[in-house]
Amino acid sequence: MARLLHISDLHAVARGQLVSGRLDTGHLLHEAITTLCARMDAIGPVDAVLVTGDISDDGSAESYAIAQRELERLGERLLVIPGNHDCRETLRLAFSDLPEIAPRGLIDWVSDIGDTRIVGLDTLIEGQGGGTLRDESRALLSEALTGAGGLQVVVALHHPPLRTGIRFMDAIGLANPDALRDVLDRHDAPVRVLAGHVHGVYHGLLGRHPVVTAPACCSAFAFDRRADAPAGFMTGPTGCGLIDTAPGGVWTELPFEYDEGPFIF
Numbered sequence: 001m002a003r004l005l006h007i008s009d010l011h012a013v014a015r016g017q018l019v020s021g022r023l024d025t026g027h028l029l030h031e032a033i034t035t036l037c038a039r040m041d042a043i044g045p046v047d048a049v050l051v052t053g054d055i056s057d058d059g060s061a062e063s064y065a066i067a068q069r070e071l072e073r074l075g076e077r078l079l080v081i082p083g084n085h086d087c088r089e090t091l092r093l094a095f096s097d098l099p100e101i102a103p104r105g106l107i108d109w110v111s112d113i114g115d116t117r118i119v120g121l122d123t124l125i126e127g128q129g130g131g132t133l134r135d136e137s138r139a140l141l142s143e144a145l146t147g148a149g150g151l152q153v154v155v156a157l158h159h160p161p162l163r164t165g166i167r168f169m170d171a172i173g174l175a176n177p178d179a180l181r182d183v184l185d186r187h188d189a190p191v192r193v194l195a196g197h198v199h200g201v202y203h204g205l206l207g208r209h210p211v212v213t214a215p216a217c218c219s220a221f222a223f224d225r226r227a228d229a230p231a232g233f234m235t236g237p238t239g240c241g242l243i244d245t246a247p248g249g250v251w252t253e254l255p256f257e258y259d260e261g262p263f264i265f
């Protein structure tokens, strides 16, 4: 089994900057990590922290340094992939100590934890909001599945192979979800797909493969499917996910803020 803390969409910026002139993502990230550190006894041991992209909002080296410093406070093994706001080479430089990060090319990787194989896929098209799964990522995934034997498989990518119905997000979704499904369908067991990007929790299926997205660290998008829905963010709810790949294990959302309690029964 593997227990992963699934964190997404930090949108860190250089010091003194605000996202969209409004969001102090550095402060929000610091508070989020402080909350998680305080709750780790309650959450229980995890094997790794999986970060599904948009680590930075502005792609600056300073933003990655801030994000890295905060993530390292968790004291856990880190697994990272880029999102549409990331700058691949700056991210690579910041996280070059991680064994999964290749010195060049796409930031695709395979990491085995216990009986679980985690495959990170880089869907970033620099300068664009939408993402794509390239042939070389599909080849890496195919090879990882072929060699997976009896391992459980988790695939992590920034752009989920789902449509939320929120138009401004669907307009910058994964361009070719069927290309992912084609590869996953060759595997003899369902593959869990974890993603970010949509700043909220969405469950769905890609064929027989379950897909779930994490809430963001910094903001949320209102579930508004109207054609004239404003293209903007809400300041919450924020949180992260926890996945336990053991038999009977679950994916659950960990909100960063609870209401009052617990009140004893």
Ligand SMILES: [Fe+2]
Residues within 6 Å of the ligand: 009, 011, 054, 083, 197, 198, 199, 216
């Ligand atoms: Fe994002």
